[in-house]
Amino acid sequence: MLVNFFYTLKRAQIPVSITEYLSLLKTLSAGVAGANVDDFYYLARAALVKDERHYDRFDQAFGTYFKGLEEKFGVALADLPDEWLRKQAELMLSEEEKKEIEALGGWEKLMETLRERLQEQQKRHQGGNKWIGTAGRSPFGAYGYNPEGIRIGQGSSRNQRAVKVWDERHYKNLDDNVELGTRNIKMALRRLRQFAREGATEELDLDDTISSTARNAGLLDIKMVPERHNAVKVLLFLDVGGSMDYHIRICEELFSAARNEFKHLEYYYFHNCLYESVWKDNYRRHAERISTMDVIHTYGREYKLVFVGDATMSPYEIMMAGGSVEHMNTEPGVTWMQRMLEAYPHAIWLNPREEQTWDFTPSVKMLKEIMHGRMYPMTLEGLDRGMKTLKRTVH
Amino acid sequence: MSDLRFEGTDNYVATKDLMMAVNAAITLTRPLLVKGEPGTGKTQLAQEIAHSLGRPLLEWHIKSTTKAQQGLYEYDAVARLRDSQLGDEKVHDIANYIRRGKMWEAFESDEQPVLLIDEIDKADIEFPNDLLLELDRMQFHVYETKETVNARRRPIVIITSNNEKELPDAFLRRCFFHYIRFPEKETMERIVNVHFPDLKKHLLSAALETFFDLREVPGLKKKPSTSELLDWIKLLVAEDIPAEALHSDDARSFIPPLHGALLKNEQDVHLFERLVFLNRRNAG
Numbered sequence: 134m135l136v137n138f139f140y141t142l143k144r145a146q147i148p149v150s151i152t153e154y155l156s157l158l159k160t161l162s163a164g165v166a167g168a169n170v171d172d173f174y175y176l177a178r179a180a181l182v183k184d185e186r187h188y189d190r191f192d193q194a195f196g197t198y199f200k201g202l203e204e205k206f207g208v209a210l211a212d213l214p215d216e217w218l219r220k221q222a223e224l225m226l227s228e229e230e231k232k233e234i235e236a237l238g239g240w241e242k243l244m245e246t247l248r249e250r251l252q253e254q255q256k257r258h259q260g261g262n263k264w265i266g267t268a269g270r271s272p273f274g275a276y277g278y279n280p281e282g283i284r285i286g287q288g289s290s291r292n293q294r295a296v297k298v299w300d301e302r303h304y305k306n307l308d309d310n311v312e313l314g315t316r317n318i319k320m321a322l323r324r325l326r327q328f329a330r331e332g333a334t335e336e337l338d339l340d341d342t343i344s345s346t347a348r349n350a351g352l353l354d355i356k357m358v359p360e361r362h363n364a365v366k367v368l369l370f371l372d373v374g375g376s377m378d379y380h381i382r383i384c385e386e387l388f389s390a391a392r393n394e395f396k397h398l399e400y401y402y403f404h405n406c407l408y409e410s411v412w413k414d415n416y417r418r419h420a421e422r423i424s425t426m427d428v429i430h431t432y433g434r435e436y437k438l439v440f441v442g443d444a445t446m447s448p449y450e451i452m453m454a455g456g457s458v459e460h461m462n463t464e465p466g467v468t469w470m471q472r473m474l475e476a477y478p479h480a481i482w483l484n485p486r487e488e489q490t491w492d493f494t495p496s497v498k499m500l501k502e503i504m505h506g507r508m509y510p511m512t513l514e515g516l517d518r519g520m521k522t523l524k525r526t527v528h
Numbered sequence: 529m530s531d532l533r534f535e536g537t538d539n540y541v542a543t544k545d546l547m548m549a550v551n552a553a554i555t556l557t558r559p560l561l562v563k564g565e566p567g568t569g570k571t572q573l574a575q576e577i578a579h580s581l582g583r584p585l586l587e588w589h590i591k592s593t594t595k596a597q598q599g600l601y602e603y604d605a606v607a608r609l610r611d612s613q614l615g616d617e618k619v620h621d622i623a624n625y626i627r628r629g630k631m632w633e634a635f636e637s638d639e640q641p642v643l644l645i646d647e648i649d650k651a652d653i654e655f656p657n658d659l660l661l662e663l664d665r666m667q668f669h670v671y672e673t674k675e676t677v678n679a680r681r682r683p684i685v686i687i688t689s690n691n692e693k694e695l696p697d698a699f700l701r702r703c704f705f706h707y708i709r710f711p712e713k714e715t716m717e718r719i720v721n722v723h724f725p726d727l728k729k730h731l732l733s734a735a736l737e738t739f740f741d742l743r744e745v746p747g748l749k750k751k752p753s754t755s756e757l758l759d760w761i762k763l764l765v766a767e768d769i770p771a772e773a774l775h776s777d778d779a780r781s782f783i784p785p786l787h788g789a790l791l792k793n794e795q796d797v798h799l800f801e802r803l804v805f806l807n808r809r810n811a812g
Contacts, residue, residue, distance in 0.1 A: 351613065
């Protein structure tokens with residue numbers, strides 16, 4: 134039974150391994166959890182999920198898997214809270230029925246009838262029909278996934294909880310790719326670190342000092358080395374203006390994080406697509422232009438190239454000479470992109486637009502092809518993937 | 529396997545999911561990795577586990593310069609070099625210059641200890657990888673003296689992280705994991721009760737209301753956490769501020785007394801005051 138549970142989690146893209154699965158089984162056989170589904174939920178989460186960003190996915194997968202299995206864990210219908218039943222009674226029973234029941238024996242009897250009614254409905258539900266309360270009458274409509282298929286057991290609780298823990302989905306906003314703060318971005322950029330010792334010798338090299346001293350017949354022979362620091366070099370090209378205005382905040386954050394993280398950071402601006410010239414100061418963009426060729430000649434192949442832009446424009450702006458919206462370009466943007474990519478083997482494109490929407494815009498698809506697929510969304514998870522790509526050695 | 533169970537203590541409120549994770553870690557003697565917002569009692573957890581189980585506690589606080597080796601042992605080559613120059617007799621035995629680390633101490637302990645590895649994310653990215661074997665088999669080798677140190681009793685290892693670095697998968701696979709969620713109002717009430725048992729009921733509810741309202745203020749850089757709430761209540765009690773002072777007709781145009789204990793960032797204080805000012809003007 135639990136093997137299927139394991140594969141349900143795998144399918145939900147939670148990185149679970151066999152070791153973790155086995156350790157869950159071990160804790161179960163050691164009797165850590167009592168015989169109820171709440172305990173099992175907590176235990177499975179502690180053993181299988183190692184990142185709070187996956188908690189939400191786990192909750193959903195758990196919910197799906199354990200739908201209908203609950204009776205085996207002994208969550209009985211008898212546990213239904215009375216107020217909830219009262220509310221249901223108003224919705225489900227007609228006035229005549231209520232009167233009839235009152236005549237029969239009042240509230241107690243009513244409850245009983247209602248329970249029977251609910252049980253019946255559950256059976257019918259399993260037969261494939263819809264369950265109560267899809268028209269906004271059920272208090273359980275707001276749960277995010279599968280709003281119509283709610284079992285009654287989900288509403289029950291011995292601990293005054295209105296819904297099951299995993300159905301509350303507390304960890305929704307901890308899932309990947311939501312918010313990016315400067316600090317988060319810095320952590321992601323840190324993946325790119327390359328430590329190297331370069332420059333002036335300023336630190337005492339203890340090991341070398343000791344071995345040299347020993348070789349020097351016990352007379353102190355001090356050895357110094359340069360300090361270790363991040364030697365990675367980054368060339369950043371930022372798209373400004375037009376459709377990029379919607380993404381200003383996130384770009385600012387990325388930029389400030391990059392400025393702090395990389396000692397060797399060079400940045401230039403462009404509009405929509407890269408052409409023969411770029412600029413460094415947005416206020417003087419028409420007065421002070423720098424030739425793209427000069428940029429290529431200035432910085433060596435070891436620089437990592439990062440484009441930031443939404444890649445959203447007319448396809449002509451990429452493919453045609455004279456296609457630029459701002460000036461007359463003699464060579465198409467694609468030529469310049471290819472020149473850049475030849476000059477810098479380590480390159481990625483970061484796109485602030487949501488990844489699902491990329492395929493709807495032809496220009497995004499084209500640029501992604503030009504980049505050989507190395508286009509990543511500007512989310513934590515996307516940055517991570519991007520940084521990994523940049524780290525890979527290319528020959 | 530042991531029959532030990534952790535169920536919170538007199539001054540630590542443990543939620544059910546936390547207890548489950550701790551007990552799983554104790555039963556299999558695997559490390560437990562604890563994450564969560566700052567100030568939710570991650571470090572305190574280890575102290576309370578040691579306290580409630582009656583076990584000795586060893587704390588290893590990690591800094592950005594800490595190396596994995598330092599937890600095992602260090603070879604003090606400089607002291608030996610100096611002694612050799614002074615002609616000290618000690619110099620002939622290399623064991624005199626081996627300094628034991630916290631993990632060695634934990635392995636040597638007669639009673640099963642609780643070992644806290646605090647803020648593991650502060651160290652270098654490779655740090656957790658360097659401890660894989662040691663945490664898995666609870667043994668390591670001392671090259672200088674050619675001895676292998678084995679744990680007499682596998683310690684209960686609690687590791688905390690503030691999420692500043694991603695931890696490697698191989699490391700995570702060997703741990704149990706728990707994320708301490710920010711407590712809900714009821715849990716928070718229990719926590720405050722544990723710390724201030726004599727607190728008047730209406731002061732408590734007024735303080736909690738103000739506190740949770742403050743956490744809802746949009747755009748705060750650092751939301752106040754449990755430890756800040758406890759400090760603030762301590763101040764309220766010390767200053768003898770009545771519960772009425774925390775009430776106001778319009779919650780949004782009201783600055784709670786001693787709010788400096790809750791907001792630790794001058795930008796947050798400015799933001800908050802500006803919001804209050806705007807709300808007052810709109811109301812008036």
